[in-house]
Amino acid sequence: MMLSFSALVVALLLSPARSFLGPSEDDDGGGGVPEEWVLLHVVQGHIGAGNYSYLRLNHDGRIILHMQSLKGDADLYVSDRTLHPSFDTYRLQSVTCGPDVVVVPGDFARPVGIGIYGHPSHQESEFEMRVFYDQTVLQDPFDRGSYDSDGQRAEKKSSQAGEEDFQEEESIFWTILIGLLKIILEIVF
Template sequence: MAASWKGALLLLLAAQAVPRAGCAEEEEVPAEWVLLHVVQGQVGAGNYSYLRLNHEGRIVLAMRSLRGDADLYVSDSTLHPSFDDYELQSATCGRDLVAVPAHFRRPVGIGVYGHPSHRDSEFEMRVYFDRTVQRHPFGDSAYADGAETSHPHAYDPEGASQEEESVLWTILISLLKLVLEILF
């Protein structure tokens, strides 16, 4: 029994070491993304830091936690989104990425939440303009109103598998953290 717990602990430590090794390097982004801003900040445990997005078009928010665990909540209906009131969110233990569709009303509210597992969370958010044009497989007539789809990976099987992999890693790490909390 103790051997299985030791194995689970080693797996948890290895899973947490992999994302941190990748954060040391500059993350690659597609050539179609144009960097608009870099925002750095910090937020206390259980609190929010709010930002406002005014740029038009499809905007990608790429945030990484430099210390602690910051989560990202986005809304076009409120300037103070939270985990109870949001349209888009990314609440991973690593890199958080949200693509804000062009059809969202501006200004868009951005909430950065400091996870209570850490006293303070420090983050860096890069704001990109995505110049790629999404084409519908049945032709341009499907976009008669000019709105983009709210599902960026709807026609991208490779993107869907990456999203599923990210969700699985998040679930695995959460379960392992729970096991560690029970043990210690």
């Protein structure tokens, strides 16, 4: 009796999640997503075991990536630092055996790299990814920060450029230091 009650409670708790994550047979194809979400793209593809397929997201705002593995098991890796995210270099991930959902925040730098990985447990994985724009996240109407000609915020671009310059200077410093150490070691030995 207790086991059947537990199963009923689990089924009731999972039913809203199931309607959100995937359309059922009697659904009208909306997939149970909120009305405020606007469908931007539907991407379908195949990926071999242990391989990646890469996509680029340029759309601003809060974006929801909803990927369903139709065959096999495809996993999702997202980054605003590299256009080729993997299981080693990512900011967001979803690596379930079922539907994979990632919410890309509006403050991620664009373009955002999306990596789709074919899990090695299957020779080939087939996936369908729906890309939604969440229009419930309102932009601050008083935020009048400076923008460049590409529509990017100037502060983000300059801070990003400053970080890249710092990394380049650090790299040059280490190159010179290692070169000096080699010369000293050659003289001593």
